[in-house]
Amino acid sequence: MKILIMLLALALMVATAEVRCAEAALPQQSVYQLGDSFSDHNGQDFALASRRGKPQLVAMFYTSCRYVCPLIIDSAKAVEHSLDADQRQHLQVLLISMDPDRDDVAALKATAQARRLDSSRWTLARTSRDGVRRVAALLGVRYRALADGEFNHTSALVLLDIDGRVLARTEKLGTAPDPAFMQQVRAALGSQHATAPHAGSAPD
Amino acid sequence: MKTHTRRMLVLVMMLTLAACQQPAPVTAAPEDTGGSAKGDFGPPVGEPIEAILTAPPLVPPATGRKQPAKVVVNLEVREIEKEISEGVTYTFWTFGGTVPGSFIRIRQGDTVEFHLNNHPDSKMPHNIDLHAVTGPGGGAASSFTAPGHSSQFTFKALNAGLYVYHCATAPVGMHVANGMYGLILVEPPEGLPAVDKEYYVMQGDFYTVGKYREKGLQPFDMQKAIEENATYVLFNGSEGALLGDNALPAKVGETVRLYVGNGGPNLSSSFHVIGEIFDKVWFEGGTRYQENVQTTMVPAGGSAIVEFRAEVPGTSVIVDHALFRAFNKGALGMLKFEGPEDKTIYSGKEIDSVYLGDKAASAAPVAAAAQAAATGALTLEQQVKSGEALFAGTCSTCHQSNGAGLPNVFPPLAKSDYLNADKDRAIAIILNGLSGPVTVNGASYNSVMPPMSQLNDDEIANILTYTYNSWDNAGGQISAADVARVRAATPRPEGAAH
Amino acid sequence: MRLLPLAMLMVPALGLAGGGYVTLPGGSYKSVLAYEDTGGTVTLAPFELMKRPVTNAEFLKFVRRLPQWQRDRVPSVFAESRYLAHWASATALGSAALPEQPVVMVSWFAASAYCEAAGARLPTWNEWEYAAAADATRADARADPAWREQILSWYAKPSNQPLAEVGQSPANHYGVQDLHGLVWEWTEDYASMLVSADNRTQQEQDRLQFCGAGAIAMDDRENYAVLMRVALLSSMEAANLTSNLGFRCARSIDEGTP
Ligand SMILES: [Cu+2]
Numbered sequence: 040m041k042i043l044i045m046l047l048a049l050a051l052m053v054a055t056a057e058v059r060c061a062e063a064a065l066p067q068q069s070v071y072q073l074g075d076s077f078s079d080h081n082g083q084d085f086a087l088a089s090r091r092g093k094p095q096l097v098a099m100f101y102t103s104c105r106y107v108c109p110l111i112i113d114s115a116k117a118v119e120h121s122l123d124a125d126q127r128q129h130l131q132v133l134l135i136s137m138d139p140d141r142d143d144v145a146a147l148k149a150t151a152q153a154r155r156l157d158s159s160r161w162t163l164a165r166t167s168r169d170g171v172r173r174v175a176a177l178l179g180v181r182y183r184a185l186a187d188g189e190f191n192h193t194s195a196l197v198l199l200d201i202d203g204r205v206l207a208r209t210e211k212l213g214t215a216p217d218p219a220f221m222q223q224v225r226a227a228l229g230s231q232h233a234t235a236p237h238a239g240s241a242p243d
Numbered sequence: 244m245k246t247h248t249r250r251m252l253v254l255v256m257m258l259t260l261a262a263c264q265q266p267a268p269v270t271a272a273p274e275d276t277g278g279s280a281k282g283d284f285g286p287p288v289g290e291p292i293e294a295i296l297t298a299p300p301l302v303p304p305a306t307g308r309k310q311p312a313k314v315v316v317n318l319e320v321r322e323i324e325k326e327i328s329e330g331v332t333y334t335f336w337t338f339g340g341t342v343p344g345s346f347i348r349i350r351q352g353d354t355v356e357f358h359l360n361n362h363p364d365s366k367m368p369h370n371i372d373l374h375a376v377t378g379p380g381g382g383a384a385s386s387f388t389a390p391g392h393s394s395q396f397t398f399k400a401l402n403a404g405l406y407v408y409h410c411a412t413a414p415v416g417m418h419v420a421n422g423m424y425g426l427i428l429v430e431p432p433e434g435l436p437a438v439d440k441e442y443y444v445m446q447g448d449f450y451t452v453g454k455y456r457e458k459g460l461q462p463f464d465m466q467k468a469i470e471e472n473a474t475y476v477l478f479n480g481s482e483g484a485l486l487g488d489n490a491l492p493a494k495v496g497e498t499v500r501l502y503v504g505n506g507g508p509n510l511s512s513s514f515h516v517i518g519e520i521f522d523k524v525w526f527e528g529g530t531r532y533q534e535n536v537q538t539t540m541v542p543a544g545g546s547a548i549v550e551f552r553a554e555v556p557g558t559s560v561i562v563d564h565a566l567f568r569a570f571n572k573g574a575l576g577m578l579k580f581e582g583p584e585d586k587t588i589y590s591g592k593e594i595d596s597v598y599l600g601d602k603a604a605s606a607a608p609v610a611a612a613a614q615a616a617a618t619g620a621l622t623l624e625q626q627v628k629s630g631e632a633l634f635a636g637t638c639s640t641c642h643q644s645n646g647a648g649l650p651n652v653f654p655p656l657a658k659s660d661y662l663n664a665d666k667d668r669a670i671a672i673i674l675n676g677l678s679g680p681v682t683v684n685g686a687s688y689n690s691v692m693p694p695m696s697q698l699n700d701d702e703i704a705n706i707l708t709y710t711y712n713s714w715d716n717a718g719g720q721i722s723a724a725d726v727a728r729v730r731a732a733t734p735r736p737e738g739a740a741h
Numbered sequence: 742m743r744l745l746p747l748a749m750l751m752v753p754a755l756g757l758a759g760g761g762y763v764t765l766p767g768g769s770y771k772s773v774l775a776y777e778d779t780g781g782t783v784t785l786a787p788f789e790l791m792k793r794p795v796t797n798a799e800f801l802k803f804v805r806r807l808p809q810w811q812r813d814r815v816p817s818v819f820a821e822s823r824y825l826a827h828w829a830s831a832t833a834l835g836s837a838a839l840p841e842q843p844v845v846m847v848s849w850f851a852a853s854a855y856c857e858a859a860g861a862r863l864p865t866w867n868e869w870e871y872a873a874a875a876d877a878t879r880a881d882a883r884a885d886p887a888w889r890e891q892i893l894s895w896y897a898k899p900s901n902q903p904l905a906e907v908g909q910s911p912a913n914h915y916g917v918q919d920l921h922g923l924v925w926e927w928t929e930d931y932a933s934m935l936v937s938a939d940n941r942t943q944q945e946q947d948r949l950q951f952c953g954a955g956a957i958a959m960d961d962r963e964n965y966a967v968l969m970r971v972a973l974l975s976s977m978e979a980a981n982l983t984s985n986l987g988f989r990c991a992r993s994i995d996e997g998t999p
Contacts, residue, residue, distance in 0.1 A: 067817040169853075176849065176932060176979030177818060183933035186778045324899045334897045363823070366900045366925075366985050367969070368976030389976040390983040391823060413972045414965045452890070462897035465965055466886065 070097075070177045071203030075170035077135070080147035080163040087174075087203065094206075094227040095131050095199040099171075099180045101138035101190055102150045111194055112154055114212040118196065118224060119160075121216055126228045132161045135174055137182050137190055139165050179208065198223055276431070276530055279377055282401030284352035284432065287313035291356070296345035299479045300491055302441040302502060303348040305434055311352035318345060319360045320369045320388070320410075320423075327449060327475060328482040328573065329699060330458040335422040335480065336367065336410070342480025343445035343506060344408070344425025351403040351429050356395065357382065363391035368412055373398075374544070375406035375427045383411040403431040405528030405546040407504050416508045420450055420468050422480055424506030426546060431530070438550065439497035444576060445504035446512045446541065446563060447480065448473035455572060455697050471509040476568035478561060478576040485561060485576030487614065493553045495582025500550045504528075507543025513564035514541045516551070516578065523550040538564050553580040570636070571697060612705055623708065623720050630709025633702055637695060638710075646714045652690060654683035657714030666707070666721060670729040673703050700726040760792035760908060762992060763916040770871050770881065773964040774934065774971065783867045790864055790872055791989035793907040793918050794926060795855060797828075798840035800847070803855050805832060810851055820848035821980050841906035843924045843987040849979040852927045856990035863929035864991035866974075870967065873921060875914035883964070892966035895922045900985055924987040931974040 065071055071088040078084050096115055100108040115132050122130065136142035147163040150156075156163070166174065175182060182192035198207040198220070207223035291313040295303040306312075321340050327333040338344025349355060359371050368389050372381035376398045385396035410423035426445060450468040451461035455475065467474065478485050485491060493499045505512045515538040523532040524539045528546035539547050561576035562569035569575050612629030615621040635644060638656075642648050646657035656662055661683045662669055676694035680687055698706070700723040707721040767785040775781035804811045804825075811831040812824050825846050829835025838844075847855075849863075856862050864872075876882035883889075905923060912918050920926075977986070 065816075069816070070818060072816040072818050172929070172932070173850070173853075173979075179978065181932045181934075183776075183930070185776075191776075322899055334899045363984055364899075364901045365983075366896065366973075368973055387976055389973075389978075389981055390985070392981065413968055417965065417969075452894075460897070462890075462894045465889065465893055 065091075066202050066204055068205070069203035070174075070199060070205065073170075073173055073177060075166050075173060077164045077166045077170070078144055080144060080151045081158070082144045085164075090131065090133065090199075091203065092201055093129055093131050094201055094224070095133050095203075096224070097133045097135065097178060097197045097199055098195065099135050099137050099175060099178065099182070099192070101136050102142050102146045103138065103188070104190065108194075110212050111196070112156075113214055114196055114216065117214045117216045118221065121221055122224070122228070126225070127160070129228050130160065130224065132156075134161070134163050135171070136163070136165045137171050137175065137180075137192060138184075139168055139171055141188070178205075196220065198227060200227055276403070279401035282351050282403070283399060284311045287311050287354045289313075291315050293317070294347055294349065294355075296339060296347060297443070298339065298341045298345060299343055300442045300444060300485065300489075302346050302428075302443050305437075306348060306350045306353075306430055307434070308350050309432075311350065311354065313354045313356060314349050315356045315358070316347055317358045317360065318347075318371070319362060320365060321362045322365050322367065324460065326481055326483075327451075327461070327477070328456050329701075331451075331453075331456060332460045333449065333451065334460070334462075336369065336418060337422055338371070338408070338410075338425050342422035342424075342447065343443070343504060344423070346425065346443045346502070347408075347427040349400055349427070349429055350434075351400055351432055353429075354397060354399050356397045357386070358393055358395050359386045359388050360393040361388040361390050365390035367418075369410050369418065369423065370394075370412050371408055372411040373406060373408040373427055375400055375402065375404070375408070375429050377401050380411065381408075387412065400429045403429050403530060405429075405502055405504070405525070405548055407506065407544050407546055409506060409544070416468060417463060417465065419506055419508040420448070421463060422447065422506070424504070426502055426504045428502060435500075435548075438500045440491075440493045440499045441502065442491050442499070443502050443504075444478050444485070444491075444561065445506055446476065446478055446510075446514070446574065447506040448508065448510045449475040449477060451475070456699050458699070468508070473510060473568070473572060476510060476563055476572040476574040478574060482573040482575075487577075487611075490558065490577035490579040492579050492581065495553050495556050495580050498522075498550060498552050499578070500548060502546070502548055503539075503541055504546045505541040505543050509543060510563075510565075510568070511543055512541040512574075514539050514547065514549070515562050515564040516549075517560040517562060518557075519551050519559050519578075521549040521551050524548070553578075553582070556580050556582050612701065623712075626705045626708040626720065627712050628709075629702075630705035630707070631713075633698075633706050634709055637698065638706065641692070646710070648683075650686075651688070654681065654686070654688045656710055656716075658716065659683050662710065663717040666711075666719070666725070667729050669707055669710075670703060670721065670726050671733055673698065673706070674726075674730055675733055700724075700730065760918070762789040763792050764789050764994065765868075765872055765915050765917075767871075770874065772867055772870055773967045774866070774870075783871070785867060785871055787994050788864070788868055789992040789994055790868065790915075790917055791861075791991070792912070792916060794843040794924055794987045794989045795852075796841050796907055797834050797838045797844045800825075800844040800855065801828075801832070801834060801840075803858060807854070807858060810854055815851070817980070819850040819980055821982060824848060824851065824982060827984070837903075839903075839906065841908075842904045843907050843919070845904065845924055845984055845987045846982045847927075847986070847988065848982050849927050849931060849977070852988040853929070855988070859990055861990035861992045863927055863988060865930050866928040866934065866971075868991055869920075869926060869928050872913070872915060872917050873967070875917075877911050877913055880914050883967075889966045892921045896969065904985075925970060925973050925983070925985050927986065927988040928974065929991075931977060932979065934971055934975045 065088060071091060073087050076084055076086060096118060098111050098115060100111045112134070119127055119130065136147065142165050147165060151158065151161065151163050178195065178197050180193055180195055182190050185191055193210065194212055195208050195210050197205055200206050206227055207220055209217040209220035211217040288310040289312055292315065294314050294316045296318065297303050318338050320338060322334060322336050323340060324332050324334050335342050361369055368387060370383045370386040370388060372383040374381060376382045378398060382396050382398065386394045388394045406427050406429065408425055408427050410418040412418050424445065424447065426443065450464045451474045452464045453459070453461045483489060503514055521536040521539065523534055524536040525532045525548035526539060528548060539549060541547050557580055559578040559580065561578065563574040612621060612625045615625050641653040642656050646655060648655035654661070661681060672692065673695045676692050678691040680689045703726045704721045704723045711717055711719050765788055767787040769782060769784045772781045772783045808814055812828065813831045815824060823846060827837040827846055834840060853863055874881045874883050876888055908918055910918050910922060913920065
């Protein structure tokens with residue numbers, strides 16, 4: 040009788056462990072460990088972890104930026120363009136505003152429309168000021184608000200794997216994508232079917 | 244397989260090409276080597292090689308390679324407290340734990356995978372700018388490394404030559420003043436001619452809050468650095484680095500090559516070896532050499548390769564021939580040549596030697612005494628010998644070598660009743676100087692003797708012991724402890740430090 | 742205002758205030774960071790700053806309360822592997838980390854989380870710099886060479902010796918201690934210091950690297966002592982840490998802090 044109970048308990052433990060493993064187990068190195076709440080350009084709230092499952096192209100920008108930021112969007116588009124239609128379906132683009140004071144949902148929506156960004160793949164997002172600081176820290180983007188409301192910032196495209204780990208990053212922006220970076224993007228898209236959905240690395 | 248052969252072929256062709264160009268006869272202007280445009284010999288061949296790094300004064304062996312390789316360099320940055328002079332320490336920031344930093348030796352066309360590792364105990368971030376790198380900042384931007392981290396960057400060495408590397412983290416001058424520099428030799432494709440001995444000597448200027456030889460841990464003095472008012476000018480990062488037992492050895496008949504660098508941060512070096520003539524100087528560390536050179540200029544952030552043959556036995560003294568740096572700020576080193584004498588070559592009468600004769604002769608007993616003092620085995624005889632040498636260098640200009648002084652100006656030390664009356668007073672005079680009327684052996688003097696503030700306790704003890712045991716003086720022995728006691732009891736006069 | 746998940750865990754009674762806070766009046770002062778847009782003149786609202794850096798004992802309380810910040814639990818994106826490595830264990834200090842020594846080997850994420858849990862935040866660089874410009878008697882002692890020498894003398898000490906305990910140095914004009922001579926300190930906006938990694942590069946290059954105004958020039962020799970802090974902070978990533986880098990917290994006083 041005792042043994043039976045113990046076995047039962049053991050089975051239960053194994054079961055819960057499996058469940059936990061399947062549903063969570065974010066890798067330690069995952070940017071998705073960040074708990075901050077974001078809203079997309081349709082006003083939908085989300086957590087970064089909800090982006091799991093597909094590789095992401097992530098960058099930071101702000102909508103009123105006239106110089107480099109339009110180039111950031113162009114660069115992300117250029118990455119998309121050099122993929123075939125099937126690959127393109129599997130890559131998502133996440134642009135996070137570093138200017139939460141001015142970039143409300145409406146401003147994000149306006150930019151998404153003006154730049155004809157396909158909402159099925161592109162997400163423009165905002166979060167709190169502190170959230171911006173944290174996500175920028177995770178992505179290695181440095182920025183500073185200027186007196187005139189502009190931002191001084193470094194610009195980078197960051198490639199995340201399906202679990203939110205940084206795979207590659209480039210600061211070479213422009214309409215001709217950085218070849219080394221493209222190679223990594225293709226590799227990520229190619230390997231994603233093989234590795235999905237549980238990326239094995241056991242966090243503790 | 245196929246591509247491999249083709250690559251080899253290309254390489255062979257390029258090598259032949261390079262070889263063909265070299266001996267082309269020259270009429271008017273000397274033919275150039277083609278510089279960086281002809282410095283790429285193709286992709287690295289073979290397995291990556293871990294670079295051999297050496298601490299000064301040693302130099303890694305010649306690469307001996309005929310093909311470009313991938314060379315991996317692992318250089319560790321450490322911030323360490325070390326002796327800069329006897330009894331004086333300084334917190335050096337170093338590449339590889341030494342000043343200058345580890346010597347790196349590669350061949351033109353090599354691809355260098357550089358790892359800069361900043362020790363976890365470091366306070367500061369550091370980076371490296373290698374003058375051998377063609378590219379923004381010489382690698383500085385790609386190698387900015389926080390404590391406990393490491394950075395990696397790769398470059399191809401396109402130009403042959405002897406290059407300085409240094410830290411370029413703000414404030415750059417301070418990082419360099421703290422010892423963050425070294426040399427990287429990029430051998431030309433055919434290598435350098437073989438020699439018997441190779442050594443690594445690098446000059447640097449140092450700025451401490453305390454005066455020259457003031458004991459204890461000395462902090463960096465930013466103001467003195469800005470004013471270019473060096474407290475120390477040193478070869479290989481400390482006063483004794485190339486003196487006494489650390490003298491660079493060679494045998495008579497051997498050819499010696501020095502890889503000379505100057506880290507600065509401020510002072511250019513008039514690099515000279517007393518009693519030697521450089522047979523060859525690859526001036527500015529470049530491709531061509533000049534022959535028969537007495538003194539070569541090594542700018543801050545620059546280098547030179549000098550070569551000479553050890554002709555006669557004895558000690559040759561390496562100096563910055565801006566001489567107050569040599570004799571008052573520490574820019575002294577030694578080469579020790581061993582072997583049979585040849586009087587036909589050295590007669591001992593040339594001007595430089597006379598001047599040096601003193602100094603060259605003096606250094607050995609001084610070093611011996613210092614060592615004996617350190618081990619507690621200092622004899623009266625050693626003290627007298629050391630004191631004699633120091634007296635010749637420090638006191639004899641005024642009091643004369645025979646201690647007789649000069650009438651009305653410099654009182655005698657020989658049979659001086661004033662000297663013999665009070666030993667502590669004599670110590671105090673050397674420490675603090677003396678001015679105002681004094682009567683010595685019945686004659687009165689009214690002049691000024693400046694404080695001999697560059698002397699340390701051992702040296703003062705030795706000079707006075709020599710003085711008391713010479714010229715029919717009272718005899719006896721003065722110890723460093725005596726000097727220390729008097730030093731502690733007498734407040735340092737205002738302004739003596741600077 | 743705050744959307745932070747940790748805000749919910751904010752416990753005013755946590756007892757994490759390192760020697761308590763002192764109030765600084767704020768106002769205008771000249772920063773060493775001479776950005777093009779400000780010319781270096783900065784205006785600060787009044788704020789509160791911890792009198793001393795956060796200690797090991799205080800940080801221990803924090804990780805006991807919020808175990809996700811214990812060294813065996815924290816995700817590596819938030820703190821590199823050496824996080825609190827000098828502690829005896831995840832929840833014990835040991836001989837290499839005395840209770841009253843400043844806590845070091847903490848990442849920016851961990852330091853921020855600590856302050857947040859204490860109902861505070863990290864000070865901005867400008868707040869820190871403003872507070873640190875004072876000596877015992879003057880609000881701005883920076884023109885005094887002696888003040889500079891004293892700061893520089895810390896750099897001359899090798900860092901393989903144990904850190905002093907907090908609160909040993911005399912309080913400055915505002916009543917704040919240990920701003921110099923003990924540890925580097927994280928600031929909230931350390932990542933806004935767009936110092937190019939090679940400070941000798943010309944503005945040209947910086948313009949390409951940084952959208953908008955150029956990187957700050959680090960050529961002010963009068964301020965070498967403080968600029969070295971900037972150099973250190975600019976070499977760090979948010980998950981990084983060093984054996985000399987600690988922090989203290991700050992609070993705004995204008996809008997309703999409890
Ligand atoms: Cu450095």
